Amino acid sequence: MRFIFVHGTGVRRERFDDLFRWIRGGLDERFPDADVVPCYWGDIFGSSLSAGGASIPGVATTRGADDPGETEAAEWVLLLTDPFCELRVLAALGSVDDGLGMPGVQSVGERVADSIRKVPRDLSSDSFDADELTVLLQDTNVIEGYSAALDALMDSDEFRDACVAAHDDFAAAELTTAASRAIVALLLSGAGESVVCTGDERDRMVDLLSSRIGGTARGPVLRASGVLVKLGLRWAPQSVLDRKRGEFTSAGASAVGDILRYQARGGPLRDHLAELIGQSPEPPVVIGHSLGGIALVDALALAAVRQQPLSVRLLVTVGSQAPFLHELGALAGLPPGATLPPGFPRWLNIYDRRDVLSYLAGPVFPGDPRVSDHEVHSRQPFPISHSAYWKLGAVYDRIGEALQ
Known part of the structure; x- marks a missing residue:
């Protein structure tokens, strides 16, 4: 059985390797024959400060305390x-x-x-x-x-x-x-x-x-x-605030920037996901964390709307904002208020109410038997709760139940 894992916003190679190690271990324990495929997109489709942060006031020059x-x-x-x-x-x-x-x-x-x-x-x-x-x-x-x-x-x-x-x-x-x-x-x-x-x-x-x-x-x-x-x-002092603003903006550029870049130019990432799914020798289980879940929902919905649905056994979103964005009318794959199109796969949405970036999908698509929500409890506050899913056995257990 093939699993494809798509990471979320702000993740770069070192962080992705850590996450993927935990995910592969959790899936291998329950699916000994699992073929777990990483989908790392941060370097190619993620954001970066192309001018080195030149747009951030106070980074290049600071004023002294005698000002x-x-x-x-x-x-x-x-x-x-x-x-x-x-x-x-x-x-x-x-x-x-x-x-x-x-x-x-x-x-x-x-x-x-x-x-x-x-x-x-x-x-x-x-x-x-x-x-x-x-x-x-x-x-x-x-x-x-x-x-x-x-x-x-x-x-x-x-x-x-x-x-x-x-x-x-x-x-x-x-x-x-x-x-x-x-x-x-x-x-x-x-x-x-x-x-x-x-x-x-x-x-x-x-x-x-x-x-x-x-x-x-x-x-x-x-x-x-x-x-x-x-x-x-x-x-x-302003000099300290300038320095901290530069440090904060640079450090947070990938986290916030990935979201903004995806909203403005998400097509290449969606095309990459569609190609990766299409190359699978069998219908895969696709797992998307945070922004990765948004991109998967968009890619699968767009393909289904075009009557060229991608063959997926199960969509799993974890800590995802896709349902909330659909409420806002901000999903690229679905018009505001639209139902899921024919050809869209079964969707398991896993959330933790302590993770403020996780949302419910079922109430947004009422009556659709393909959509189910499952709550887990990391017992951690945000933002730790947003990444704690991958160490929770309940996440992998619920995926296993959905595949039986």
Whole structure:
């Protein structure tokens, strides 16, 4: 009995040899006379960075940590992650209260808090003019969170602690600027992907909020920023992000690139599979993992639609996205919503619900007796679960049952 194994996305020779060794061992154990044929396509039909990654920003050149833009970005990485981080540092850096405050006299921290408390919350009110800040909040798609951001600031322990620690006019100015930056950070982080905001717009929002609270535009250079920017630069400087982006993109080029290349130019791989199946001395069992399963479904469906069906004893897809792509109307071999054509072989689809790249075929082709799903349990999280099938005896047992 002949088996043909077709690997999935991102697999290259060394990885394929490891996988094939496990698959051949599992099949040999249950089918002693098995002729297991490898179909390795990664080098010929897989993707590669033809220009050596020249399209990836920051790979060829990187900027140093003395770049002002990098320093500013490091500050806002921290603020977007933790909008109150500067206020927390200000509270820690604040001078100790000497207890000599005048009875009945409002402290500088209380004065800042009172100013923020009096800032109008409802910018949509007809009685409130659409000033520059209102227009800016609208243009950046963050205006809906404005009132909630002000309230969140006032309710935070970090702001209250920073108010207590402020005992002079300079500290009050620092507090005003830090509070304004915290509000803007809350707005930007809360709006998520709907935000459309440049660095200039972000800084202008901080200036306008500071002025509205009672401070001066731009405000002083915060002591808190000096502390936090060192942490930010260690955490995510642009030079590090550029390097990591290059490493990540290059390493992931084959995994994602194989999928994209197949979707755009999958014909040669499908033709190769059809030729390999056609050369088999007997109808083979074809086993496709991940993208390999997609290519097999496409090749078999296209041949059947052309009324030149490929002679296959059983199609086995493992951890495959073919059913999901058909739901999307993205399979090359089947029009959106189409049923499997006459001449398409029996199809065993094996999945593990912990593998987020595996999908059910039966519900997508309801009532078709040729299609069956079988669940296995690797007890591994994703992405390990996506490759763990080949060490599960249940996979080979189920293939054996389908062939009886």
